Amino acid sequence: MSTADRLTSIEICAGAGGQAVGLHAAKFRHLALVEIDRHAAATLALNVRENPAWKWEREHCVIINRDVNTFKPLEEVPNPSRKGKKGNSGKHGEEGDFLKPGELDLLAGGVPCPPFSAAGKQLGRDDERDLFPKMLDLVDQLRPRAVMIENVRGLVEPEPKFRYYRNHIKNRLRKSGYVICGWNVLEAQDFGVPQLRPRAILVAIRKDQYRGFDWPVPRKKITTVAQALEESMARRLGGKDSPLFKQWWDKASLGTVAPTLVGGSKKHGGADLGPTRAKKAWNALGVNGMGVANDEDKTIDRDRDLGSLAQERGPMLTVEQAAIIQGFPKDWRFEGKKTAQYRQVGNAFPPLVAEAVGRAIAEALQRTGELREDPDPEFEPEEDPSLTAVQESFPPS
Known part of the structure; x- marks a missing residue:
């Protein structure tokens, strides 16, 4: 046909x-x-x-x-x-x-x-x-x-x-x-x-x-996490001159690609970035893998979602950023609440x-x-x- x-x-x-x-x-x-x-x-x-x-x-x-x-x-x-x-x-x-x-x-x-x-x-x-x-x-x-x-x-x-x-x-x-x-x-x-x-x-x-x-x-040539997330991280963290962005960039620019995103299943709890080894790999890229951040316009706890200078803790990824790591185009939208959206991205x-x-x-x-x-x-x-x-x-x- x-x-x-x-x-x-x-x-x-x-x-x-x-x-x-x-x-x-x-x-x-x-x-x-x-x-x-x-x-x-x-x-x-x-x-x-x-x-x-x-x-x-x-x-x-x-x-x-x-x-x-x-x-x-x-x-x-x-x-x-x-x-x-x-x-x-x-x-x-x-x-x-x-x-x-x-x-x-x-x-x-x-x-x-x-x-x-x-x-x-x-x-x-x-x-x-x-x-x-x-x-x-x-x-x-x-x-x-x-x-x-x-x-x-x-x-x-x-x-x-x-x-x-x-x-x-x-x-x-x-x-x-x-x-x-x-x-x-x-x-x-x-x-x-x-x-x-x-x-x-x-x-x-x-x-x-x-x-x-x-x-x-x-x-x-490979595309690194720093290259893929630079624009969205700068937007979330207050611009490329902000201390939070610089802290993230200093770590992320030393790494290459991310560990495998894990979508998980309905049998398990909320969304995070995988097992302990994966979380450590994400931490080396300046990302807190203990959960998934709320959308930029729905941020309630800035310290949780965006990280902390004092504790040298990086930001969590948003669903949008996880989709970037999977290679989805920017105009592809996801239905459902945050955990359901992240699971769709992580299993893709x-x-x-x-x-x-x-x-x-x-x-x-x-x-x-x-x-x-x-x-x-x-x-x-x-x-x-x-x-x-x-x-x-x-x-x-």
């Missing part, structure tokens, strides 16, 4: 829009964004409704706020090229208006990371939150030209941990007619994000569309990384010429032979 300047996408587990923002910057236009969290879904709806750059989505994109397991794209997502025209039945608004298999350019999703996160129990496929099976079912239903799946580094590194589950996922895609372009760990700091945030990215392209794929090349996929991968996918899909052979077509073992050996040594009685 692509045109010369527009490729279409559907994204599941869209969160507050980190991946959607990046893919939008890479010239993809979203037909549907699916997200279960009501605050994040409200954020998506707000920006689609009011952000001038999202005018196309305002007319064509559906925001679906519910469990992705109930999502039925071929019954819920209109095809803009047929929207308002007569369907197969000869009536408006019936089955002829909706997407059909093979019409979508990209299916993307940041499926939940807890099953593979180093901070969790790493249950993998045994975790009820694992949505890879649903993602693969959607691939079979939609038959998109390309697939992009994002997750935490723990799914790929250390390599042996989830090897056989990764093989299962890749084999499913191969059986569905896709070329595996790679499952790479990309560092957010290599793409302009002032943060340590490695993400595991899987890209696959349908065989009848495959003319090669090149992963994005890292930038030569950095837009600049999504944009880099999205541009690589777009370039691959727009190539012309002869199709290429699958460079890695062989199916891989899905069962750990060491476990099979143990089972065989203890036959059932």
Whole structure:
């Protein structure tokens, strides 16, 4: 359904829009964004409704706020090229208006990371939150030209941990007619994000569309926390000549990128900047990681939010500044109260990384010429032979 300047996408587990923002910057236009969290879904709806750059989505994109397991794209997502025209039945608004298999350019999703996160129990496929099976079912239903799946580094590194589950996922895609372009760990700091945030990215392209794929090349220079926050910190702390700003700048300018922002979950308390090690790293950058500051126009306790010269305690980050650390554009707004907003930001996929991968996918899909052979077509073992050996040594009685 692509045109010369527009490729279409559907994204599941869209969160507050980190991946959607990046893919939008890479010239993809979203037909549907699916997200279960009501605050994040409200954020998506707000920006689609009011952000001038999202005018196309305002007319064509559906925001679906519910469990992705109930999502039925071929019954819920209109095809803009047929929207308002007569369907197969000869009536408006019936089955002829909706997407059909093979019409979508990209299916993307940041499926939940807890099953593979180093901070969790790493249950993998045994975790009820694992949505890879649903993602693969959607691939079979939609038959998109390309697939992009994002997750935490723990799914790929250390390599042996989830090897056989990764093989299962890749084999499913191969059986569905896709070329595996790679499952790479990309560092957010290599793409302009002032943060340590490695993400595991899987890209696959349908065989009848495959003319090669090149992963994005890292930038030569990183963006530091001091560079990213200089403007907003100067505004919050009274200008670049103020003692509070100078105290922050003296620390921040000695550092480079931030530790990984942690969004946390509803099971835990209020927002802060992560575990003890992360808080120490933030302190070295002149930031108090024990909480999140109120918005600039809602500051009540200035000593808490802006820091203290006497105690040499730096300011807390606002949600806006946390979004800067994630690489969100300044005009992206978040719904909900402070903690809900921060969790949306902290759990996001950095837009600049999504944009880099999205541009690589777009370039691959727009190539012309002869199709290429699958460079890695062989199916891989899905069962750990060491476990099979143990089972065989203890036959059932």
